[in-house]
Amino acid sequence: MSNSNLKLGVPQGGAVTCLGREFANEQERRKYFSEELRIFLKNVDRSQFDGFPEGSDEDIIQLSNPPYYTACPNPFLTDLINEAAPDRAYVPYSRGPLADDVIEGKNDPLYSVPSYHTKVPPKAIRKYILYYTQPGDIVLDLFAGTGMTGVAASLAATKQADDPKDVEHGFRQAILVDLSPAATFIASIMAAPIDPVLAQGAGGVLSDIVSERIQSLYSFSPQSSEQIDYGIWSDWGLCSECDQDFRLYDVVIDWDTPKILDQYPCPHCGATNVGRKLARSFETIKDPWTGEVKRRAKTTLVSVSKKQGNRAVRRTASEFDTRTADAALSQTPARVPEPLRYSHMTHERNNLPKYWGVDHVHEFFTPRNYLAMDRLTTDLPNEYYRAAMFCAITTIENNTTRRNRFYVDKRRPNGSPIGPLSNTLYIPTLQVEANVGIKALQVAKSAADVASKWSKHHAFVTTQSSTDLHQLPDACVDFIFTDPPFGGNINYSEQNMLYEWWTGLRTNNKKEAITNSVQEKGVSEYTSLMNAAFRECHRLLKPGRYIVVEFHNSSNAIWNAIQFALGDAGFVIANVALLDKVHTTLHQDSKAAAVDKDLAITAYKPNGGLEERFALKGGTEDSVWDFVSTHLKYLPIATIKKEGLEFVGERSPRVIFDRMVGWMIQHNTLVPLSFAEFQVGLDTRFAERDGMYFLAAQVDEYDKRALESGSPRTRSLFVDDERSAIDWITEYLKQRPSTYQELFPEFTKQLGISWRKHEERPELAKLLEQNFLIYGGEGPVPPQVHSHLSSNWKEMRNLDKSNPLLVEKARNRWFVPDPNKQQDVEARREKALLREFETYKAHKGKKMKEIRLEVMRVGFKAAWASKDYRTIIDVSAKVPDEVWQEDERLMMLHSMAETRLEAER
Template sequence: MTEIFNEKTIGSIECLGKKFPSEEARRDFYLEILAERLKDPTFRGIEGFPVGSDEAILALSDPPYYTACPNPFIKDFIEFYGKPIIEASKYDVTPFSLDVVEGKNDPLYAVPSYHTKVPPKAIQNYLLHYTKPGDLVLDAFCGTGMTGVAAANCANPGRDLTDRFSVYEKGARRAILVDLSPAAAFIASIMNSPLDEHLSSGVSGVLGEFIKKEILPLYTFKSGNAVDHFDYAVFSDWGECANCGGSFLLYDVIIDTKKPCILSEYPCPHCGAIIKSESAKKSFEAVFDPWINDTTRLAKTSMVLISKKVGNRAIRTKPTELDVRHYEEVGSRVVSLVPAKLEYTHMTHERNNLPEYWGITHIHHFYTRRNYYSLARIAGIKDAQLRRAALFCALTIMENNATRRNRFYIDKRRPNGSPIGPLSNTLYVPTLQTETNIGRKMLQVLESLQKVHSSWPKTRSIVSNQSATNLAQIPDASIDFIFTDPPFGGNINYSEQNILYEWWLGIKTNNQAEAITNSVQKKRIQEYTHLLTLVFSEYARVLKPGRYIVVEFHNSSNTVWHAIQHALEKSGLIVANVALLDKIQTTLHQDHKAAAVNKDLAITAYKPIESLIRSCVLNSQISQSVWDFVKEHLKHIPIIKERDGLINYISERDPRVLFDRMVGWFIRQNVYVPLSHQEFRAGLVEKFLERDGMIFLPDQAKEYDKRRASVSTAPQMELFVSDERSAIEWLTNFLKSNPSTYQEIYPEFTAQLGAGWKKHESKPELQRLLEDNFIEFDGFGECPSPIHIYLSSIFKDMRGLDKSNPSLLHKAKNRWYVPDFNKAQDLEKKREKSLLKEFETYKTFTGRKIKESRLEVLRAGFRAAWAAKDYKTIIGIANKLPEDTLQEDEKLLTLYDLALTRAADGI
């Protein structure tokens, strides 16, 4: 399809098949349609509709490509650019198996500041692999729109990317970008359209001249006999001694210039008492605030330093009385945007209690008076396009530079001190605060935009500001690929932190459907999981059958990890691979915190084809449907994963994981599979091929064998023992290669039961695990083959001996080994009976909570109750379990969810 975005032809442009004499005419045409839609209460009732007036929404929007509300033109975009569904057999893309390692030094990535971003080149890896030019790509947690940037720049991906792929097609993909945050959606709209002339014209353009004339003069200081513009000023809090009551400027006492560092404790300059910074009192003052027409109690601060860079050297001076008077004069001017009082939120009132400990009660208290006034001037620009461009520049510097959160830091790397930006993911205001010259920073943004002009997207994405829980504008099965980076639990409270962005836009987040955990919003892990399930259900609905979704995951919480997996599976999507997505650079927080996660995971899942669903639901031969599922699922799993020259074990090809995926899939289809794990394993061996403990289709096995022949070391399965099931798996692997006595097994097994054990899971006795799952040779009859093979390979004097040799039998006696299929089946039935017997004790439990339990007992009992349609038992037991037990086990959570649904429907 010919590129038509922003392309002028004989005095006209085209947009979604319509011709207009100019871009302004295009905007006016669609703004009129949008204005009519805003009058419809049903339209305003769409989930996640932002909080803001019609005027504010229309002023910010650039329709049809971007609306500061749910975008009513998405369907038109899809009809114009979408492709018909092709048969799944014709979409023969193999799963992407490489770990992605891409740094954050992409110039486009560096332009906007936001809480989290994924480098566009990282996303391009997936786009080049899974899509073709013109394909529709969706990201409903788009943030600053890096998925759209990646999609557009697939037109020219560069050698560093294309060298990784043997097969790929250059050409822009079409992105549909959605975000709940008005700030994120606005930034994404600028990043995903040809660079606006106000931005591309740089410091000499209309916007540059406005900044130089209206904003820069606000940041002047006395430099000798002249007046000059500074880069930044430093403000310091005042402290108060709890011992003598004296107050003092903290800048004068907390800095050790010899080490150099900021002291964690220091003497009171009045009485000498030692004060610890973590518990130090702030000094407050009551001041009249003309902007809110009221007296406020604020933490007392003073300007202590002014810095200007001359060449490569920073010139630091103490502010003069003239400098202070200039600051106070600017801070007393009338502002067009009267500051609002902060709403009660987790970040402002519960986590930090900003009103109590900082005196921060209104939005402008996060800014110096001068910076708030500067931003108010920018937000008050009348021309809509110029205002959009100016707001984009302001928001790109907002997170790191514009607020009082910007820290002034002193250490060995910064002996003279320098700004280092805010403490991420908090609204913390430091003791030493940097006031950045906003005018100078905005001019720097304009200069950087000129430098990246050539790599800026040439095509347009379509951007919508709404919740991802309901994407009704997107038709079923219309999307070719999804890349998404959803919020993870309580990592970042986006809507609360975005008050510093959204205030200037005049529109704020409607956080009712925000997928986070948050005490004030009354969202626990259950509510978070429910919201994510709605999102992934929408993803599953709009994705074409057989196509893929990649979910970036960044969290150290097991509960959140299970919530993501549960939401994916409940939506009908099937997980196929988990790989590394390394953005290389770490944050200061990740460098200093041992538990901080500095690498992300990319979870790949796919939407099953229609024929698989029909086979599952309609096929009377359940066993055949099982193998249909396995065959289809294996097609979507990587064949080879390599890292550092070694072939990695692919856990998704493990028979146990395949069994769990299969059972989970059929449970979701409301079909009971009367197939034990041992029977399933026997069927795998019969119908498919096994290599190094992994299951392959015949053609996949050939490809694996070819690569495996060039590597001497077999891939090793990584196994972490955290519950009874993983303990059995560890014992199985150990005894397969080392049939051993109890005394030999005990120390090895005990070493595995470390800190990773699940909190509410009772630790099993080794003897019981061995008796329920393995066989001990009693010394009578022939030596079992596994033990015979092991002893013959380990001990020279055992080689060549007959299985009935007395010396061999003596050595083999009391060794435990992994049984063959028939004996394993008998053991499995015996163990299942024992588990269900123990489950009866849970059913008769009369206390409030079952504090410690066996997951294997719960899983067996839930499975049996579900098969018997005894949903009451599942719900009753679940209500007696600690929250972590249920939330951290996707098998229990799945059956509990289904039981609730079936019980509510009266099934």
């Protein structure tokens, strides 16, 4: 299409300096680096980069804005590091983790501009960046999405009223990585100075493009230049009784209530049809763009709507509207539609060709919208291309596809568009055909409205898998924030095919870190890919520095996979806090099981000194306490919330022990202490407060905070397996040594709340026998029991521990052993568990439906100590995969056993 009527001459500004080179203007800068990128693409071995996108060199070059952004692995990152941080010598860094929850709403204007599956508010990320970094530091996001980490790094340069007094403001250089060309393209616009065409808003060049190329497609009437704002299309159903079809729009809406009906009568025979079971009516057509004769779901235009002031004026679709909508089919788009790469709905078993006759990209659009998108994204002068592409593809997720739903309820009594069903390739019964031109200009207006808030600096963006970033040198990054994919929550490459069709590039999803049955990726494959990415993070991060990983998933297996992948990569978890985006989504509001709060997992890369000392001391007891002393430095000292001082779970003996064990296993070393011995060592070497342990230099600060805010609230222990049941009993008996009869009803209440699938429910009697002591009336009353009785019964006070009244009152009470005797109890318990583990080893036939995790843990530990790696693998195969996938210790030992067996072959 001719560009003769388009305004030319987008301002290029004055001289610029980029990576040490001077250029007359931005156009010259881009021309030079585009040629460098062309040379790189000509000579590069694409197999050397994980996730090299699929597409032509010309499409990569056209989409890119080198050196800041390349729609392929960015070859200029080494130059960036050499210029930004030429001296990467180790600099001591001392900072504890950000202990407080981060609460930041989604109403940030920059956050609202691009549309994408998931985003983190940049103001929330900014708080982490200000806390963990200094001006000039390098921040990495290896699952960058739309680039909000880059936006946050730029926002760190500007002071805000609620900033802490001790932070230093200044620009931090962001490096953004993502597998998706659509995501990195959006990030390249958001995490950079505003594009000059976008800055013109809805009245600039983009308005001319829309007016010349698109506006005529959406005429409201033959005599007027007015455009429709949107049209409503309806599927047709096939009655289960009379087999006649009918337009669903006419029967599914109850305007009086108002609501969308689940059941409705057939207009022909009156039979009741259930919506989710109703068959669609199909028709056979010849597609003029592909030439194929095919069967597709019957859909017709019902009505059109235009805005009149603040009101929507809707009328029944006329013959003119139908002709206008269908006229697009007589024109040939520049991007001739290709078959879909996927033939299924994301997250669903339903089949796209079977249910809707959809097997080509263009069938997710109405013909009119497909042609409009085509005209907006092809055959444009280069200086307009990026802005127009940005406006086009950022409207897709919520507006321009047939996934956009028309909905009627009490909040929308007249009906209105509500966007698509999140993260699913689903076409609703009632579809909204939004005006592509209007929506694109709305994006431009939104961008121009917040132009003053846009970044003043460029992030560097690369399109590749985070499993291999070999163009970056070791220890070059000061802080990492990332929001990775979480299992099967969102299948990005499938969802992004509608974005990426217009860019000409496709996600190379071989290394996409998700769980997806079609890609044959389960929890193990997901864990392996996340581990590879976190290993790169560990390599790139400077010693002693932090990574913050946002987590949003209700699956225990995925939560465990993330923690395992971090630990196995060499990180040590220091804190888990809340990252609250405040506003929930429609999905979260309506689904009871949906997670509406995110967690921020903070982990650190141990400093080089710990690694060097460990290499000398090996798996000795000294190395245990060296690790603990170092680890405690990285933990929050005190967390204050509205309710007062919080218990810091990472400072509890059980969690500290688990972190130490993980460290030892990662270093292929046997753990030299039992938990009971470890507990005794904690008590003799460190200061204890409220069930938490501190370094001598930390305890004064904690005591000061406790005086100001009071002692921490009692921990609420969530009982879902045998280990947590033991912990609950421990806490309970510490407070009140009890008889079996007293304890049983309280314990049973805890078991009724929740329980892990496949975990055998333990008998209270067995747990007490294996983990605790009972006073049978022989000898003096134990001090733990005596203290409880004398505090709660007046008549028991000041009695000798051998007094018959006290002895009788104490008889048959269970209590927590003191640490020295705990070792004997633990040894007795492990023997019993190992005997039971022998039955697991001997099991044959189908997988065991119920097991005891404690048996697995003790058995795996013993097998590891004796280098019996085959037993770990064999027993894992006898239980459901989630048993060991949902337990961090078991998963770690399973992974290490696999590695050792492979090495022995």
